[in-house]
Amino acid sequence: MMRRTIPMLILASAGLLLIVAKFSPFTVSWQETVLGWFNILAAVAFVLGAGNLLAVNLEQISSRRPGWAYAAITLFAFAVTLVVGMFKVGAVPNGMHPDIHLAGAHDVPQAPFGWIYDYMLVPLTSTMFAMLAFYVASAAFRAFRAKNIEAILLLGTAFIILLSQTAAGMFLTGWIPEDSVFSFLRLDVMKRGITEHIQTAGMRAITIGIALGVAATSLRLIFGIDKSYLSKT
Amino acid sequence: MTTKNTEQNPGGMRGFFVRLGGLDRRWIFLAMGLSIAVPILLKLRFPEVPGPMARATFEAIESLPNGSRVLLSFDFDPASKAELQPMANALVHHCASKGHKIVFMALWPLGKQMADQAIKEILLEYHGDKYEYGTDYVQLGFKAGNEGVIKVLTTNIAEAYPTDASGAAVSGLPLVADARDLGSFGLVSTISAGYPGAKEWVQYGRESMKPEARLTSGSTGVQASQLFPYYPAQLNGLLVAVKGAAEYETLVTEKYPVDRNSERLEQGRIRMGPQLVAHLLMIALIVLGNIAMIASRGSQGGAR
Helix, strand or coil, X not given: CHHHHHHHHHHHHHHHHHHHCCCCHHHHHHHHHHHHHHHHHHHHHHHHHHHHHHHHHHHHHHCCCCCHHHHHHHHHHHHHHHHHHHCCCCCECCCXXXXXXXXXXXXXXXXXXXXXXXXXXXXXXXXXXXXXXXXXXXHHHHHCCCCCHHHHHHHHHHHHHHHXXXXXXXXXXXXXXXXXXXXXXXXXXXXXXXXXXXXXXXXXXXHHHHHHHHHHHHHHHHCCCCCCCCCCC | CHHHHHHHCCCHHHHHHHHHCCCCHHHHHHHHHHHHHHHHHHCCCCCCCCCHHHHHHHHHHHCCCCCXXXXXXXXXXXXXXXXXXXXXXXXXXXXXXXXXXXXXXXXXXXXXXXXXXXXXXXXXXXXXXXXXXXXXXXXXXXXXXXXXXXXXXXXXXXXXXXXCCCCCEHHHCHHHHCCCCHHHCCEEEEEECCCCCHHHHHHHHHHHXXXXXXXXXXXXXXXXXXXXXXXCCCCCEEEEHHHHHHHHHHHHHHHCCCCCCHHHHCXXXXXXXXXXXXXXXXXXXXHHHHHHHHHHHHXXXXXX
């Protein structure tokens, strides 16, 4: 009973307070306190995430499931980065407090933590993202087919955006005067038309729908109608 | 029998396109690799004509009185660095050229490092003689809490950031000591790769800023469609992807040129070369893929 009632009361009071604070300056400081709790919880979520990472990967290693070596590498990298970062191993001494090790800078390239960031994390994450270009190109060749009217419209839009996002757009149609009756044939004008009218109209509709959904869900949570976030045990 | 074989294995140009449909994807990977590598090695550059969004971003910063206090939020990480760091660099150079007092912060854990790079390579490189830490710029660093951090900033900056990134109390830093909330800034600009980012700044931060204050954003291409509805009413300027960075760089460096290491402020334009060739390759691949589909339909008697 208490395990469900107390979280519901905390949620309801915090939610109502955030709404009331919008209209009552008197409650603004309370709102700051509640948001402070939220930010602390968000920071604690990092610890929970680390715990979950440990649990999942240790289980994979202990059961020797396929790919367990990758789990071991993940844990090793996690442990090294955590220790090096948390204890500021090899930190560059602080000029004002050279005797205090923890006052030193650990995220500079001269320190191991900065080295891990510069020479491992940055290249690895950049590479992962860059590989998308290769897969998108392959997918475009195999799957982007003009099989029906909708696909043809999508293809036409893709060509306009792809060309207008580069100098090719200006090279091909930039010679058409912007104030002429044919200016709608300019690729940059077509792109503006697509993004500012067609795309924006669709996106506004989606955004308004999401906002109404969020408001409705929030009210259901605040008034205790939706209890799906609570543990069933 | 001969007719059937000819239809299944057509010769000539049609046969070529039918076989092209089964092209090994490694050839496509090679073509994409070359289309990126060759323009980089040849340093292909193309002129950029700034569009209305880049001009609006430029004007939003340009029209601020010199020496205004501005807040730059680095809401991205190394995965989006190639797309966003060029516009971040140009933004910092533009603000510093106008003498604005800059407060750096990050809603993404690695955003602080992105801001550090811009401080080191742009702010201190080109404006180091007139920018002193604490009075002219401050690095607040990363704070966990996503939109919760923005919400706290709307009422009490010291509550969200009692110290700067190095642990020094903000009360001892003149630039932020008297900044109570977001209303203390003439400009808030977010370089954003997703959540939390530009959308959250509009939804939670915009209304607590002064009416005359500006909110601008630089965003990745994939995120831009979520931001178009907010431009130009809530977002006074919007830079989209490398193209937006290249256009903005052009405007900034035309008005505020630098006398050394100018390539640091040309990264957007440098990246437009590979982007042009890669986009043309994509279009060619889509066209070839469709020709192959039509050719293979023809070879099967138009049955499909």
